Amino acid sequence: MKNVPENKISNSTQEKEKLFNGLIKSVAGLVGVVIILVGLVLSVLFQPEISARLNSLTSETSEENPAPLTDFSTELVDGKDVETGLLAGDGLELVKANCTACHSSALILQNRFTREGWHSKIEWMQETQGLWDLGGNEAMILDYLAANYAPEAPKGRRVPLTGIEWYELKD
Numbered sequence: 001m002k003n004v005p006e007n008k009i010s011n012s013t014q015e016k017e018k019l020f021n022g023l024i025k026s027v028a029g030l031v032g033v034v035i036i037l038v039g040l041v042l043s044v045l046f047q048p049e050i051s052a053r054l055n056s057l058t059s060e061t062s063e064e065n066p067a068p069l070t071d072f073s074t075e076l077v078d079g080k081d082v083e084t085g086l087l088a089g090d091g092l093e094l095v096k097a098n099c100t101a102c103h104s105s106a107l108i109l110q111n112r113f114t115r116e117g118w119h120s121k122i123e124w125m126q127e128t129q130g131l132w133d134l135g136g137n138e139a140m141i142l143d144y145l146a147a148n149y150a151p152e153a154p155k156g157r158r159v160p161l162t163g164i165e166w167y168e169l170k171d
């Protein structure tokens with residue numbers, strides 16, 4: 001083997017490194033371009049499906065006044081509407097039709113208000129959430145809510161504690 005001056009060796013390894021780095025960069029660039037192209041092609045191919053999906057996501061909120069349904073059937077089991085869990089009673093159909101269009105009945109089931117309290121919730125939804133004017137149905141809806149989802153009366157004295165382990169104070 002011939003003796004090669006040291007600076008020559010290091011020069012050639014540096015050049016190799018440069019070449020290698022350049023190669024890596026261009027491969028990475030190429031992969032990026034391919035990914036973008038594939039994305040473009042896919043989005044063009046599936047454009048109708050994507051826009052349909054987006055429409056279905058936004059349609060609920062874009063419909064300003066979803067018409068309250070009028071013919072609502074209710075199936076009652078144990079005094080509760082099977083579909084919503086709302087208690088049976090006068091006005092159930094109206095509440096089902098007007099109050100479960102935007103959110104589930106859970107928001108009603110988990111709340112207890114007086115008639116005034118329910119009224120102010122309805123006003124709040126009308127002012128801020130796009131709830132429509134309930135017209136002549138409002139009184140019946142409020143009657144139903146106040147009758148079935150009123151604050152519980154305080155139960156009086158609490159139940160006495162049981163199973164207490166008393167201990168002697170030591171001094």
Ligand code: HEC
Pocket residue numbers: 095098099100101102103107108111121122125129130131132141145
């Ligand atoms: C137009 C859409 C819409 C309709 C119809 C609607 N609500 Fe709501 N309601 C909302 C929105 C939006 C919220 C807020 C939900 C949240 O906080 O996640 C809400 C919240 C509530 C809450 C919770 C309020 C609170 O302070 O936590 C109750 C109770 C409620 N609604 C009852 C009703 C009743 C009763 C009706 C029928 C008269 C009704 N909603 C109809 C949109 C509506």
